[in-house]
Amino acid sequence: xxxxILSNLGESALEYQVEYEYNKGDNDILTVTAPESLSGVRxxxxxxxxxxxxxxxxDAVLDFQMDGPAGMTPADAIxxxxxDLAEGEPxxxxxxxxxxxxxxxxxxxxxxxxxxLAKTVWLRASDCAPVCAELYxxxxxxxxxxxxxxxxxxxx
Numbered sequence: 001x002x003x004x005i006l007s008n009l010g011e012s013a014l015e016y017q018v019e020y021e022y023n024k025g026d027n028d029i030l031t032v033t034a035p036e037s038l039s040g041v042r043x044x045x046x047x048x049x050x051x052x053x054x055x056x057x058x059d060a061v062l063d064f065q066m067d068g069p070a071g072m073t074p075a076d077a078i079x080x081x082x083x084d085l086a087e088g089e090p091x092x093x094x095x096x097x098x099x100x101x102x103x104x105x106x107x108x109x110x111x112x113x114x115x116x117l118a119k120t121v122w123l124r125a126s127d128c129a130p131v132c133a134e135l136y137x138x139x140x141x142x143x144x145x146x147x148x149x150x151x152x153x154x155x156x
Contacts, residue, residue, distance in 0.1 A: 001130075002033075002149040005074045008142055020078050028079055045079045069117055072135055077143050081121055081133055084108045098122055103131055 005016040017034035028045040032038045071080025085106070092107040102125040110117045121133040135143040 001147055003078060004146040004148060005077065006144040006146075007074050014074075016074050018074075018078075022082060030075070030078065043075055045076065069115060069137065071119075072117065072137055072142055074143065077133075077135060077145060081119060081130075081135075081145070084119060085121065095125070096122065098131055101131060102126070104128075
């Protein structure tokens with residue numbers, strides 16, 4: 001899928017365009033396509049938690065741990081969101097219309113932890129494809145995700 005990410009992580013607001021490939025039973029792959037200065041940076045997301053990933057650019061590979069809560073950075077937000085969808089239980093659900101598209105909104109919250117995290121994701125009602133998502137930390141919006149293209153690969 002193609003995803004536009006708007007990030008407001010404190011000192012600066014940034015916009016990214018990424019291609020995200022979900023692989024059931026294998027590593028997920030996120031490739032940055034914009035801005036041009038980061039185009040080609042590739043993240044391989046693996047393990048049982050969204051924070052397990054390696055960064056690759058050309059032949060260089062870097063393993064690192066992220067600062068801040070897992071699932072709240074442009075690098076791991078999509079993987080964490082999919083983890084919530086697959087394994088989490090939403091605290092709220094609602095039927096809505098977004099730009100003429102019938103959608104279902106699902107809200108996930110971890111208010112009992114510090115920092116308090118909240119995520120709302122909108123899924124197209126007809127096929128449950130993601131439309132957009134908003135991620136909040138301590139009540140402040142940190143990320144907005146816009147899923148622009150979504151294709152499902154059938155297993156053979």
